[in-house]
């Protein structure tokens with residue numbers, strides 16, 4: 001069965017996800033950039049990339065995508081949020097929220113601390129134990145030679161501070177003594193990857209590594225849900241519509257300019 005996986009292409013590291021998905025050895029997978037409700041409706045699953053969650057929410061509101069995104073996830077179509085995408089999917093941002101709050105899609109029963117791991121300069125890389133579901137992923141995906149762990153790259157990353165009872169924890173990060181010494185109230189460990197039914201979220205960025213297992217795991221979730229819910233549309237139709245999307249520019253609304261971003265520039269803040 002052909003599948004269409006969309007990548008929300010409003011802001012952030014969407015191009016890297018498109019490249020990762022396109023690298024999966026699956027001839028029946030169509031990958032599309034999503035900027036409008038019309039092209040979202042053609043997708044069987046969606047990735048919300050990393051970037052800056054408050055900006056992403058503002059742009060999504062401007063494109064009329066907030067409600068369609070909630071409906072899409074609410075129907076049980078799989079959604080995977082990485083980093084800012086994880087924040088966007090959370091039911092609550094419990095720390096580090098913008099003054100006046102920020103709009104979330106919600107649905108995932110977690111509370112996140114938005115910038116738990118600090119600023120851009122505190123970005124880091126580590127290896128974490130691979131959950132069983134990642135180790136058993138098939139699809140002949142490229143990965144590095146260590147199966148039991150995976151490369152986890154944290155860029156201005158959030159952490160999950162609370163998980164609801166239906167949330168499966170897929171990854172945890174144990175804080176170093178040094179990290180804990182900075183602030184005595186810091187926990188020994190935090191959750192950095194979760195799954196709740198058709199929703200997947202990771203605080204790190206698999207799309208900037210060449211290990212494709214997280215993408216393969218997500219495509220497996222999309223495949224299972226399309227078998228249950230039916231396919232959204234023929235992949236060729238979705239691809240055609242998304243090609244139109246890819247060339248759209250954000251609607252102008254001079255009365256509400258986008259905020260100036262004051263955090264340091266990075267490839268994830270285009």
Ligand SMILES: NC(=O)CC[C@H](N)C(=O)O
Pocket residue numbers: 049050051052053054082083084085087114115155156157158268
């Ligand atoms: N790399 C990222 O996606 C960073 C997310 C950022 N902490 C936010 O609030 O959106």
